[in-house]
Amino acid sequence: MEKKAILEKFPRSPDVLLALLHALQRANPQNYLTHEDLELAAQYLGLPLSRVRDAVTFYTMFSLKPRGKHIIRVCASPNCHLAGAWSVLEELKGELGIDVGETTPDGLFTLECTSCLGVCGVAPVMMVDEEVVGNLTPLRAREVIRRIREGG
Ligand code: FES
Missing domain, CATH: 3.40.30.10 (Glutaredoxin)
Known part of the structure; x- marks a missing residue:
């Protein structure tokens, strides 16, 4: 699924940040979030990129490097x-x-x-x-x- 289509499944509310990041990560066959994903999430939800990055680095279920299937x-x-x-x-x-x-x-x-x-x-x-x-x-x-x- 295209990233734009993933984003549009979510309301533009900061409350959905974790769910949105999960969806973006799941869509990547290598189970990780790219810098572009973080930027897309920040832009879509109207959040500072630093807040998105903080969430990704705080929760161990997210990864910024490629992982296995x-x-x-x-x-x-x-x-x-x-x-x-x-x-x-x-x-x-x-x-x-x-x-x-x-x-x-x-x-x-x-x-x-x-x-x-x-x-x-x-x-x-x-x-x-x-x-x-x-x-x-x-x-x-x-x-x-x-x-x-x-x-x-
Ligand atoms: S210690 Fe709670 S599930 Fe492992």
Whole structure:
């Protein structure tokens, strides 16, 4: 979808800034916001560019650099940590062959850590794009990655 068409889905209100940035980021196959995206959002909503940039750099779900097609975000907050998130993370690093903050050479996955996702009852948790996956074990995390690789 063209960026102009994305913008026009939103009212010209500063309240929609985060939703608009999400939509612009999702429209990019490499899951990130370009400088042009930030300028478009600022101009469309009548906000200073610095305010848009502040929002993008504050929230970890936004990126200013190209990422993989799928974003794997492992919760690193205390409840998940105590429930075994680090062993899940180590498994994912090994399965993907990358470290946190990196993208696989085939451009399929980016691995990130995040703070509490608000679903501590099913810790440890990761998000795969928009989907929350809880009650993780290293084995289950590996199976999720393999299923995505196989197109599932
Ligand atoms: S601590 Fe991980 S979801 Fe809350």
